[in-house]
Amino acid sequence: MRNAFADELTKLGDADDRVVMLSGDIGNRLFDKFKDAHPKRFFNCGVAEANMIGVGAGMAMSGFRPVAYTITPFVTTRCLEQIRVDVCYHNVPVTIVAVGAGLAYAGLGPTHHACEDISLLRSLPNMSVVCPGDAWEVRAALRAALKQDGPVYIRMGKKGEPVVHSEIPADFQIGRALTVREGTDAVLLSTGNMLPETLIAADLLAEKGISSAVISFHTVKPLDEACLKAAFAKYKLVATVEEHSLIGGFGAAVAEWLADNHMPTAKLERFATPDDFFRKSGEQEYAREQLGLSAHQIADRISSKLTS
Amino acid sequence: MGKPMSNSEPNSAELKKYAAKLRGQVITLSHQAKTAHLGSSLSCADIVAAAYWHVLNIDPSNPSDPDRDRFILSKGHAATTLYAILAARGFFPEELLDTYTKDGGKLAEHPPANGLPGVEAATGSLGHGLPIGAGMALSAKMRDQTYRVYCLLSDGECNEGSVWEAAMFSAAQKLDNLCVIVDYNKWQATARSNETLALAPLREKWQAFGWDAYEVDGHDVADLAKRMAVMPNGSGKPVAFIAHTVKGKGVSFMEDDNNWHYRAPTAEELHAAFVELGLK
Numbered sequence: 141m142r143n144a145f146a147d148e149l150t151k152l153g154d155a156d157d158r159v160v161m162l163s164g165d166i167g168n169r170l171f172d173k174f175k176d177a178h179p180k181r182f183f184n185c186g187v188a189e190a191n192m193i194g195v196g197a198g199m200a201m202s203g204f205r206p207v208a209y210t211i212t213p214f215v216t217t218r219c220l221e222q223i224r225v226d227v228c229y230h231n232v233p234v235t236i237v238a239v240g241a242g243l244a245y246a247g248l249g250p251t252h253h254a255c256e257d258i259s260l261l262r263s264l265p266n267m268s269v270v271c272p273g274d275a276w277e278v279r280a281a282l283r284a285a286l287k288q289d290g291p292v293y294i295r296m297g298k299k300g301e302p303v304v305h306s307e308i309p310a311d312f313q314i315g316r317a318l319t320v321r322e323g324t325d326a327v328l329l330s331t332g333n334m335l336p337e338t339l340i341a342a343d344l345l346a347e348k349g350i351s352s353a354v355i356s357f358h359t360v361k362p363l364d365e366a367c368l369k370a371a372f373a374k375y376k377l378v379a380t381v382e383e384h385s386l387i388g389g390f391g392a393a394v395a396e397w398l399a400d401n402h403m404p405t406a407k408l409e410r411f412a413t414p415d416d417f418f419r420k421s422g423e424q425e426y427a428r429e430q431l432g433l434s435a436h437q438i439a440d441r442i443s444s445k446l447t448s
Numbered sequence: 449m450g451k452p453m454s455n456s457e458p459n460s461a462e463l464k465k466y467a468a469k470l471r472g473q474v475i476t477l478s479h480q481a482k483t484a485h486l487g488s489s490l491s492c493a494d495i496v497a498a499a500y501w502h503v504l505n506i507d508p509s510n511p512s513d514p515d516r517d518r519f520i521l522s523k524g525h526a527a528t529t530l531y532a533i534l535a536a537r538g539f540f541p542e543e544l545l546d547t548y549t550k551d552g553g554k555l556a557e558h559p560p561a562n563g564l565p566g567v568e569a570a571t572g573s574l575g576h577g578l579p580i581g582a583g584m585a586l587s588a589k590m591r592d593q594t595y596r597v598y599c600l601l602s603d604g605e606c607n608e609g610s611v612w613e614a615a616m617f618s619a620a621q622k623l624d625n626l627c628v629i630v631d632y633n634k635w636q637a638t639a640r641s642n643e644t645l646a647l648a649p650l651r652e653k654w655q656a657f658g659w660d661a662y663e664v665d666g667h668d669v670a671d672l673a674k675r676m677a678v679m680p681n682g683s684g685k686p687v688a689f690i691a692h693t694v695k696g697k698g699v700s701f702m703e704d705d706n707n708w709h710y711r712a713p714t715a716e717e718l719h720a721a722f723v724e725l726g727l728k
Contacts, residue, residue: 160590180590183621191579191613198583201569203514204590206583222610225573226580230561 141333142170142239142299144275148282149207150174153181158203159286162196164189164210166239189219196234197226205233205286211245212238212254212295220260227291228264235285236261237294241271241332242383243418244298246427250417254295258331259388261293262361268314271295271382271390273335273356276305280312281358288314297333304335304356315359317367323353326377326442331357331390334381334411337428340435341381341442348443360390368397372407377446379409381438383428386412409445411438458502458677460670466536467497467669471698472727473532473545479718481549483557485525487695487708491633492526492600494669495691499598500533502673508538511565517595518568518584522577523602523631524558530567531555539566575608577601578628582618585626585686596679598627604636607645612657615686619658624680628659628688631666633695635706654688666691699724 150173153159160181161174175182185192189210196206208215215238216223227234238257245252262269270285270292272278278296285292292314309318317329321342330338335356342352353375355367371378380391391410398405413431420430428434432441470493478486500506505517521530528548535542547553554564558572569580581599588595605611618626632650634641642648654661660683665671672691681687695709696702699721713721722728 183586185617186613186620188613188617190575190610191582191617194576194579194610194614195583195586195617198569198580198585199587200583201580202584202587204587221573222576222579225570225576229570 141272141275141278141296141301144278145237145282145296146170146174148279150177152282152286153178156205156286158205160199160204160206162192162206162208164192164208164214166210189214190222193219193222193234194226197222197230197232200232200234201230205235207235207237209237209239211252212241212257213252216254216257216261216293223261224264228266231266231290233289233291235282235292235294237282237296239296240298241295242297243413243424243427244333244383246418246422246424250419253418255383255385255413256388257295258360258382258384258390259392262388262393266290267361268292268359269295269361270314270359271332272358273330273332274301274304276303276308277312277356277358280308281314284312284314295332301333302336304339315362315364317364318356318358319353320356321352321354323351325351325375326379326446327353327355327371327375328379328381329355329357329371329394330381331360332382334383334433337433337435338381338438341438344436344439345442348439350443350446352442357390360393363393363397365397368394372398372403376407377409377442378407379411379438379442381411383433384412385415386410387415409442458498458670458673463497463501463669463673466501467494468698468725468727470497470529470532470536471725472722474528475699475713475718475721477528477532477545477548479713479715482712483528483549484710484712486712487635487702487706488523488602488631488633489526489529490697490699490702491666491693491695492523492631493529493698494667495600495629495631495672496529496533498669498673498676500537503676504598505595506537508566511539515593515595518581518597520569520571520577520581520597520599521559522571522581522599523574523605524571527557527559530559534566540564574602574605575610578611578614581626582614582621582623585618585623586621588625589621589623596625596627598629598676601628601630602636603630603632603634603641603647603650604644606630606647606650607636615654615657615659618686622684623686624684626686627676627679628654628686629676630688630690631693632690633693635695635709637709651690654690658685659688660685661688661690663690663692666693667697
């Protein structure tokens with residue numbers, strides 16, 4: 141996802157001279173092409189994220205379209221008040237792009253994990269929260285974000301994840317979920333970098349005779365309510381899948397939506413991280429396995445719920 | 449464009465009159481609305497009067513002119529000073545001041561992001577104005593625009609780490625179109641600022657952070673006007689004025705008494721203040 145972001149940003153920077161890149165001293169060589177093409181529109185803001193967000197807001201107030209980028213916790217929770225006041229309260233077009241969301245950087249330890257960011261950022265007025273499912277969705281999300289006149293948060297995984305789409309989804313829109321696999325029994329709503337894992341879970345369910353649709357629910361705010369309405373009407377089970385805490389994340393947003401629409405929650409199954417820090421060493425795959433987010437665990441839980 | 453007088457010598461007598469009127473309005477607003485932060489609003493009155501009556505390239509009838517100078521009241525708790533000067537300069541009618549803090553109004557106790565003309569950034573949470581101002585100053589550089597950005601900070605505000613992040617960033621980017629004025633009134637909300645965190649030596653701190661930093665008399669309105677108008681000043685650096693001020697300045701019984709961070713004046717005190725300011 142990371143390389144797709146840098147490449148797409150360079151192209152968007154070619155097309156729009158309002159696009160400015162702010163880096164929190166991260167991405168060694170990642171932005172070389174952007175810097176070569178637009179040396180006056182790249183700023184390494186140092187390890188000073190609060191200032192970076194404020195500078196971004198000041199630039200947006202002056203007519204630019206800044207993109208502020210660093211590792212997820214540092215560009216979200218570290219500078220949350222600047223996002224809230226400088227960006228969201230003023231409702232200015234700053235795009236915040238985070239790398240290493242969820243457990244993507246599991247091996248770096250809990251300081252670098254990010255399982256609370258969706259919860260915090262989606263509670264901020266004016267903020268859109270977009271969690272692309274693969275590198276193509278990253279490109280599409282960045283294109284869409286830079287067309288918005290307000291704040292957008294783009295939550296990416298790391299580099300080298302499996303690619304799901306074969307090109308930029310032509311019908312990508314912020315707030316409109318994308319169906320990536322049809323099915324009849326259950327629907328798996330995946331947000332962010334869990335999309336490839338969720339597709340494997342659907343394969344495993346198919347082996348058990350359960351037909352599952354998979355939807356890339358890339359936008360957590362605003363929620364695609366039409367998609368949710370159709371999903372709960374059509375399927376016996378609706379699963380939400382995310383690398384984020386059960387508290388306040390995508391599954392929580394769906395649960396709130398059900399409650400606000402006075403709909404039963406019995407069909408909803410939430411796959412998310414627990415209310416805890418993941419304290420062991422180990423990479424993302426290991427962390428997912430420990431937390432019940434591996435494809436086979438998702439498939440087993442869904443199949444046992446459907447057959448119980 | 450409404451560049452008042454900055455190429456000319458500041459008119460000291462006139463500026464003093466404007467500053468006294470500003471103080472009178474600020475005290476009246478605090479009395480009417482029974483709001484806090486009067487001492488902080490008075491300590492920066494001369495700085496604000498110098499900026500708006502002499503320094504800033506602004507046209508109140510065209511508040512979103514892309515080439516205007518920007519003034520950010522980073523110490524947003526001195527909102528009454530900003531509201532009163534904006535009204536005096538004609539950004540909005542003076543009658544609007546009567547709606548200060550009233551239900552349904554636009555003039556909250558801290559400057560809002562609700563389209564009130566002349567308010568460049570919503571402030572109130574300390575340490576936000578300077579990063580935003582740095583972004584505006586950098587934007588001017590990127591587009592070869594000549595506007596300047598002025599940020600008024602409080603000394604207590606310099607407790608915030610984001611101020612120093614922005615200070616280092618602005619120096620690295622050589623933002624010689626960015627000017628900070630620290631209203632150094634020696635108090636923060638509940639204690640002496642130098643006894644709270646080790647603020648002193650403040651000018652040397654800004655200098656060490658890469659700024660062209662000066663200590664000035666924050667109540668010599670003509671001197672402030674003259675110095676603040678020289679931006680960029682040729683140093684190639686952002687400029688910081690450490691303005692020595694007195695909290696509650698202008699009213700003897702409020703001066704350097706930190707109770708006026710929270711107290712609002714009674715009718716009798718309002719009258720006494722007006723007499724002292726030569727407004728009655």
